[in-house]
Amino acid sequence: MIAVKPRYQQLKDLIIERISRGELLPSDRVPSENELVESEKVSRMTANRALRELNNEGYVERVAGRGTFVADYRSRSHLVEVHNIADEIERRGHTHSSQVVRQSRQRARGEVAKALHVEQGTEVFHLLLVHYENGTPIQIEDRHVLTSFAPDCLAQDFEAVTPSAYLTGVAPLQEAEQVVRASMPIAAVRQRLQIDASEPCLVIIRRTWSGGRPVTFARLHHPGSRYELTGHYTPPGTSRAASGDVVRLEKLSQ
Amino acid sequence: MIAVKPRYQQLKDLIIERISRGELLPSDRVPSENELVESEKVSRMTANRALRELNNEGYVERVAGRGTFVADYRSRSHLVEVHNIADEIERRGHTHSSQVVRQSRQRARGEVAKALHVEQGTEVFHLLLVHYENGTPIQIEDRHVLTSFAPDCLAQDFEAVTPSAYLTGVAPLQEAEQVVRASMPIAAVRQRLQIDASEPCLVIIRRTWSGGRPVTFARLHHPGSRYELTGHYTPPGTSRAASGDVVRLEKLSQ
DNA sequence: CTCATCAAGTTGTATATACAGGCTAGTACA
DNA sequence: TGTACTAGCCTGTATATACAACTTGATGAG
16 A cells, blocks of 8 residues: 555554553553643544544543543453453453463464464474453363463463463454354363263364564463353444443353 | 433444435445535544544445445444354355244243333244254254344244344344353254254354343354354454454354 | 632644546547 | 546545533632
8 A cells, every 4th residue: 555544544643552552551541632632732523533543443432521531451352252250250250260281381382383383393382371250161262372472471470361361461452353162172171171971062262463473373262061152242333322331252262 | 311412422323223214225326425524513533533533333334536425234344243143154165054943933031121121921033943054063053033123023034034134124233142061962952953962052142132221132052163253353453444344243143 | 728710732624725646438539 | 449538426534513411620709
């Protein structure tokens, strides 16, 4: 695209860039329309359009009389929905805990190498955790992460901060792809989820991009009898105006 | 909400209303900005904002130099993603067929009445179909529809036109809610899907609204070994501008 | 000290105006 | 006949201006 972007788009890019770089953190104040008029030499209507669209897209929250503020990741349902399993459980009023089974450096092969777009044998981090809701196993998280993306991955305490929360902090998610399946688990999975041989698993296989390339690949196994995936959709035109709170895809986390 | 809506929102509502009523059909021309200036006594910028937002929300397509046109339902990935199973299968280059097992009037009770917000015992339509991909069963569609929503439901040939396609034609979808589960099916389901007792099902339970109230409630059973749900998400700020084609939730159909 | 009032800054909306650029149909010209 | 061009309509953007409504903090009266 050689054509110059319109001015309002340049303003949007400018602010998204500052947010992505962590220069502006959630709930920080974003330059007001009049400040943008001065600093960027645009008319107020142009600044208004930029901030208004960023608001519609979920990047910022605007309050008449107060100002414009960087939206909390949590409320950014347009960006990849960032619920980690811990939040999800706590929102239900239950207690979350997790146990790290494996946290190691490992050579990617087969499916993993392919999913992460790396050569067979490339070193990646491997995490294996079991998440519990009120002491009952609810998810096995089997995750591979690009070493270049999160170099300090081995030093993290993932029983204190979930991988999802950690990875979100390392860099903003930009794209996600997931597959949901129903399947019978192997014995090792059954044992960790404490389910019997007749119970299926809801399996989510998720790949997440940042900076244009896949950075993490996760397989999440859930006991079929204790977990379900819910989604709720409302089109922008209708209830956006009415309720103001649109949830696009619940429980899609990193 | 007693407060009057802003003028640009009134214009949007006006046009959405015309589309919903079928007065404006896909690819029909929508009044131009200047026509709205005259007929609605607004400034061009206000008309511009209304049409621009309708464009962003997927209701219309705009072409500089030509005009504004009602978008094809199919391309409205913002509204509830309207893939019916037949399209999905044909896109894979396979052939779709279906068999109607039951198509009747029935009294709603229990879960169905609750889901559709009607009294126990209210008459609703009940559809039970099996969908096949290349002759192999891929989905059992167990659907209940409000009689007031689709009065001619019993007269339809659902082996020719899928319920999803029919219902989309009757009125536009406005809201959808779904739950995805993995579970072991009962014998009747196993038999219809031609699977053995050790195979789980991916079950989608979906409720769809139109005009502010639930109009259809569907339970979709898929063989776990032959079906998976895929989703791909790209945030608006990033690839919207880049690719221009954002798919929000694949395979979510009515 | 407390409460009411007010000023300043902010967003939200609406209008008038202007120019650039895309598309189409009809016209003029060869 | 056919081609080039242009007038007219369309969207897309940008600016200047105006007023309303909301929020906060300061100021002043009681």
